[in-house]
Amino acid sequence: MTTIITKTVTRICLPLVILFSISLLLAGHNNPGGGFIGGVMFASVIALTYIVFGIDHIRSFFNPDWADLFASGLLLASLTAFAALPFGHNFFRSAVEFLHLPFFGEVELVSAALFDLGVYFVVIGSLLSVLKNVGDDK
Amino acid sequence: MNNTLLSLTIAILFGIGTFLILRRDIVKVIIGLSIISHAVNMLIVSSGVFAGTKPPIITDDGGHGASETTGTIFTDVLSENILAPITTAGHSVNYVDPLVQALVLTAIVISLATTAFILILAYRIYEEYGTTDIKELRRLWG
Amino acid sequence: MDSFTAITLAVFLPFILAGILPVVEKVLKNRIGWYAAAVALLSLILVAQVAPTVIHGENIQGSIPWIPSVGIDLSFYGDGLSIMFGLIVSGIGVIIMAYSNGYMSKREDLPRYYQQLLFFMGSMLGMVFSANLIQLFIFWELTSITSFMLIGYWRNRPMSVYGATKSLLVTATGGLFMLAGFLLLNAMTGTFDIPTILHSESMIEFIKDHELFIFALILILIGAASKSAQGPFYIWLPNAMEAPTPVSAFLHSATMVKAGIYLVARIHPMFSGTDAWFILVSGVGIITMLVAGFLAFRQTDIKGILAYSTISQLAYLMTMYGYTTHIHPGIGVAAATFHLLNHATFKASLFLVAGIVAHETATRDITKMGGLRKEMPITFILATIGALAMAGIPPLNGFLSKELFYEASWEMGAELGGAFTFVIPALAVLGGVFTFAYSIKLIDGIFLGKRPSRGLPEHIHDPGWTMILPTAFLALLIILFGLVPSIPAHYIIEPATEAILLEPVDLHVSLWHGLTPSLAMTIVTFILGLLIYTRYDSIAAWQNRFNSKHPMISVNYFYDAAVNNAKSTTFGFSSRMQPGTIKTYVTALLLLMIVLFIIPIIVLTPDIIPSTLNFDIQAYEGIVYLFMIVAALGAALLPRYLPAIVSLSGLGYLVGLLFIYLQAPDLALTQVLVETLTTIIFLLAIVKIPQKFREHITPSVMTRDLLIASAVALTVFIMMINATQGIVPPFESLSHYFIEKSIPLAGGHNMVNVVLVDFRAYDTLGEIAVLCLAALGVYNLIHSRGEEE
Amino acid sequence: MKRYIPYAVILGLVWCFVHGTINLNNFVLGFIFAPFIMIPFKPLYNFEHDFSVKRGIKKIPPLARYSFVLITEIIKANIVLAKIVLKPKMDIKPGIIAVPIRTKTELGTTVIANTITLTPGTLTIDISDDRSFLYVHTIDASDPDAVARSIRDGLEKYVLEAFE
Amino acid sequence: MNIVMQHLPIILIATPILMAALMILLRSKPRFQKDLNVTVSFLLTILSALLLLQVWNSGIQAYGVGEWGKYGIILVADLLSAGMVFLTTCISFLSLIYSLDYIEKRSLNSTYYPLFNLLLAGLNGSFLTGDIFNLFVFFELLLLSSCGLVIANEHGGVTRISDKMEATFKYLVLNMLGAFIMLIAVASLYATTGTLNMADISVKLSAMSAAGTMPWHVFAIALMFIVVFGNKAAIFPLHYWLPDVHPSAPSPISAMLSGVLINVGAYGMIRVFFLIFRDTLYIFQPVIIYLALATIIIGAISAVAQTDVKRLLAYSSVGQIGYVFLGIGLGGMYAITAALVYLVNHAVAKSMLFLSSGGIIHHAGTRDMRKMGGMVDSAPLLASMFLVGTMSIAGLPPTGGFIAKFLLFDAGISEKYYFEIGIALFFAVFTLFYMFRAWLLMFWGEKRDVEKYGEYSSHKASSLIVIPIIMLASAVLIFGLFAEPLISLATATAGQILDPQPYIQAALTEVVR
Amino acid sequence: MISMFTFAITFMVLAIVPCIYRIIKGPTIPDRVVALDAMTVVIVVMLAIYSFDRGSAFFMDVALVLSIIAFVGTVTIAKYLDEGVVL
């Protein structure tokens, strides 16, 4: 078992890193980052909690089905790509919209971001599914 | 990106990886594959073709729509033998080649997936065979 | 109905009507044999219906489009030769099917039996009427397959399976060679159409002068010889006797084995008249005739005698088709064609008799029989007619064709001159001697002499009329053809001979020719035949001694050795080729890459080192390169897993650092993340892999591996320094497009990300699918244990 | 919901920091995300006592004091170690000693442990099962009691003030 | 319907990916999972037929994913790719039906459907893509999905799990190496031409060739692709993984691997060499021919040595793919036609044989042919189906295999490759020998020693297992009896292959934003 | 004239030498892990300098990610060493 010291710092890191991962996901289109990088970041911090607190302990309160997550990610990604078809466009045709929101100012809405979200889910889901499957294997 | 010493390094990594995949221990083989995968990734990046110095992230845009133009014509008129893109003479680009980086990203992710699979496979093989020696891993032969 | 339709129907009706046999069986039950006979009769009628047209010198031709893109149509050609074969095939077919009603037990799988017989008959008819070499080949191989199925009719008996396998391997293989011959013929003439070649003198001239002539001839003759059991290919026929006797009578005496003869006759116009033709066809024929004749004489199994006799008789035909003389160019051909017809009648009748005898006595061993003439008088008479015809006793048809054979041999000998003047006729006589001897042996062994005290059933009698009548009909033909030879000669042999020689033929056959050399040869034959028959025991003793001393003088020895040892021999090869260790496989791949890489260097002799190499780097960059090499070496050389993995991880971070120098922040991010995750998974894996094994690398292995590794490194290096010279002007990278359109069209500043999620998002879709696959695969790996629930 | 507020505030700031631009937009974004991140991991965090602004403000001076001491100690530590590393002859007397601690909360224990690690010559190796001792590796273990004393009197006091 | 017709190429690739995701999400509802997948798979078969029809009627279709034209990724459906896709969807549909009864429930309901769908996506994607890097991505998709499927559990458990893993490991290592080499080649190609679009590369390389500025290393790149595709197709000396992997997989997957997956290598070879590296043909053609001959020899001789029915079939695949490559290497119009016909016939026959072998294994409870015998009485249907396949592989009429061999030999001889065809012919005899020997060992001869090996299973193969076999066997016969449609299709395809201008025209005039 | 940047980067690269030495030399596994961890710190510093020199924050992101992920890695290896398991 890891010590209280490690656990405490992991507790501190966990939200920070998750936040960072979301930041990387959202920033990806204009800055380094994106779905994959954000996803790996997320997966590694969950892995860290698994490692530090023990997979069974984490699972007692936080036990998403990672397979469902990566499947949904793949579904989301492919549906995003399909979404262009009803509009008379080719598969994966992207759309860019610039929205003016009252508080945030100009916000760029990119259909590709939805795809990137799918990537994000797939990365998180698949990596953690691997870790969980192997970790469970006694 | 004509960099001979980098090419040499990549080649040497290739050699080292090759040496490892010729070993008898499957874990060593996998390590060898990892090294080669690094080498390949670097190789792809170094085959980028722009001599730019900036990362391929456009920073200086004054609002959407405007951006750096590269002075390039993009048309394909096969009948007239015009093969896009065609740049104006003496043109130089600030960025490094974004395409190769995207390719490498894909390659890295794929090799992560493959490596994960092959590692767990090695783990199961050990469970089944009780060894990691490739010489004993030859029930299938002849 | 026009002739073409009639022939088409004659060929395909057996297939179609056989196809519905299982349905017919529901109605007719055990009597489907008669249905089959009716089908055969239908074909016979259809063939006979067109015969007059052909006899009048008019050939039948027509085609249905089949594979026009390679110039192969379903086309039929009916000339005298085809019609003769068509009549034999369908005629004997009727007899055999009828006979089978009595022969085949009701307990047998009759639908299968008749179905295969009819398939065979259809294939045979298709073969003889094919106007097209490829079509001919197709039907040819179909006869091989149906023969295979019929020989293996009793499919659980090892000897049946052995015989069936042998026949298939020999004949189908021969067929493949024949196909190659046809292809060469096509390469020479540009057509597969037989009539086209036959009717073009220039083409035939061209073939004979062509450099591929001899190859085509040999290949086609291999096919013919294998089918007709000539030369070394004879070995399958004796074993084919495992088939039900009617099958042997039909396929392995009267019809299928003559396919090779048919082929020789068919290609006669294209290839004959050359030395090669004579040497190959007649040479092989004579040797086979003598050897098989002797072996037939030595058999004790009735069907064994008949089988070897068939081989020997077919060799007669071969020999004669090889003869071409200046004075009577057609004499050999005519003799062969006549003998072919006669052989079909007497050999089929003998087989049917053999079937009757075996059916009644429950044995086929001639040494266990004797004196049956009293118990089965009708059978005895029929057998005697057949045997005497085979022995060449007048006034039966066998005598006539043997006379022609002797005449042709005499003339051929004279034509060649020198020693051949007597050698050729002498060899022919020797063949006749054996024939005479085993024919007598057959009758003597079964019907004459004393009935053995033990081994035979109590009550032996003539069979029912279903078996007698067909046999009797054949015997009738034997006598008819002998007494009135002008009927077959005029209506069958002449048209057939004309078809082969491509010129009008006037054939005069009669019982009395006058005092000719051939008459003398016949008399010598009878005397010598009687003589060696009486000396049978000493000859047998001599041969047994010889065989035990020289077991290798047997084609069967080689066949069995090849087939039985095939697995063990090839296993040695295959286990050396496929040693099972992945190292070999990897080495092969790498060596192939290296070798292939060298090819352009050798062929083009380029400057493999470009002149514009750039060695200009910052010092720190160089040091990082060095670090990477050191870290990689660490990962390679550290003997234990964990240190190696730590070193590998270090390499990964350094690669990330390098990506920074290469202006790739996204890559660096991904690299360090992936590196760490890889390390975690490495640790997960080695948790359960304690390092028990440690490789001891011998110096020789080390040297070899280092050589391979260096060669790979060199290959990559040369590839890279050349490839990184930049895009060949005037072309440009399409990355320009991304720089220009990233923001306006995709709304993103990070071009790498835009490429990933927009321009090449499709790649990324594949990439995330790969990630899912890894997860699914790992799930499968972990959950693959244990039994199914 | 109230107890999320401190976390939300912190995460709002974190968002600004990782994003690199400190402005209201970013803060609000982080603030909004915070609950969603925290809820699944609720059991990992101690939500017993509600957050009070007053208490938070009261903690600022001790925190500042602690930070100041920490920084000076760190600098000292570095200079000491730099000397050791640069000295041509290694004459150190390292060892692991047990140091009793008075902190009770997990955060306090962690902070003191980390502080010890960051300060001169000491490095927390482990904590005893009852959390009353820290096992500290020290480069100069010639007088273990002195080390333990200096920790108790120096750093631990400030940690207790600021974090408990 | 119109929208479907417009997007046929991508639908054939993306739908399986979508289905894979759905199948994972639906894994708690096995019935629905099964029904949905079978339905969609069937529809895909129809759609692929429509695509082929569309290409046949209105020429080569290019589809720009994301409407980026050659700057993104385009899919190109010409007769070759559309034909391959049609073949793939047909065989995979039948294999899927077969799997429903053959694969053990715990695999079937957890990972089998998604893996199978991704395999299909990988195949269709590899065939349709017009982008060389995308080809790499889909190769990886193929690799990992087939690895996952090889270790899927099947009923009966005749194949040891350890064997599956050993085989998978070898497969994976060799293919990872292949992938690395492919990346080197692709990167070098990009560095030389500045594009990844195959049509574009082709245009640029021909222009370089015409101007005399083509660098020599393009030849080296071309030859590296032989390693890449040769590895996928398992030609000598890259065949080693095949005899280990194909038999270890569950039979429907063996059918997919041997029937379809190795064709990817042949396809890639044709596509890359006749589209991109036309100007280097004169160097690589002899190389391919001799590698093909070596492959034929190795496959033929090794197959004779086998006693395991699936391993025998696998070696036979090695030999047979050698014939396909011989056709590719000969390179003329007729030879390519022959190679394509050969490929299709082999695909159909071999998948049928592997599916039958699954039935045989169920029946006999072993893969060792020496422990079988006389099964013709207890399994007459399998016997006749296997015989049809045997005849086709052996090249006997009236099966498609004969037509294929005939065309190939004729093509070779008409192009004066006498020696090469001689070798090929000689080893065709081996094929005949080992195929019939196998059939005889299993179905004829004395019934097996019951005391030693136990009774044959009395369990009758269900219609899910029988129907796919019968359908494929009928196809084998149809290709033999009515060969003209296939040959004309192959001829038209060969025409497109040898004249890449229409392909380039279609690919590069795709609308670009 | 060597710029400040080149000097700093070169200096940091030289700081990696001891890390690599320890990674290779060991002698114990913890030694290697310490060295690996230390190497990431140096790389982080290099990234920071590089980022500053280029005036772009992109490389800073890499530095942040590296410092986080290296922590994860170190904890994992340490736990493995300590308990012989990872998860």
Next chain:
Amino acid sequence: MIVDTILEILSNIFLVIGLFFVFLGMLGLVRLPDVYNRLHTTTKIGTLGAFGVMISILLKVGFSPIGVKAITVGLFLLLTAPIAAHMIGRAAHRHGVGLCDESVVDEYGKVCTIKK
């Protein structure tokens, strides 16, 4: 103006000191006798040096993205470095890595052996 100059000088000093300390920390890896002592130099000197460099950058660029991120990185290192050191040290000891010969006391070792 003067403020700028002072900041510039200060930042350069921080930079030089930071770099120097990072280097020293790494040098410690070679010079110090065992893993525990090496942990001292890398975590303390290395981290502080890194922090110094980050401060220097912050001083140079102010609260621009680069500066803010730099200080984020620095803080994160300060937070995690001790934990890493603690984990490694603990693991090393429990893994059986003994203290160097110069060591004078090992109170933890006793506890460990009792536990085992």
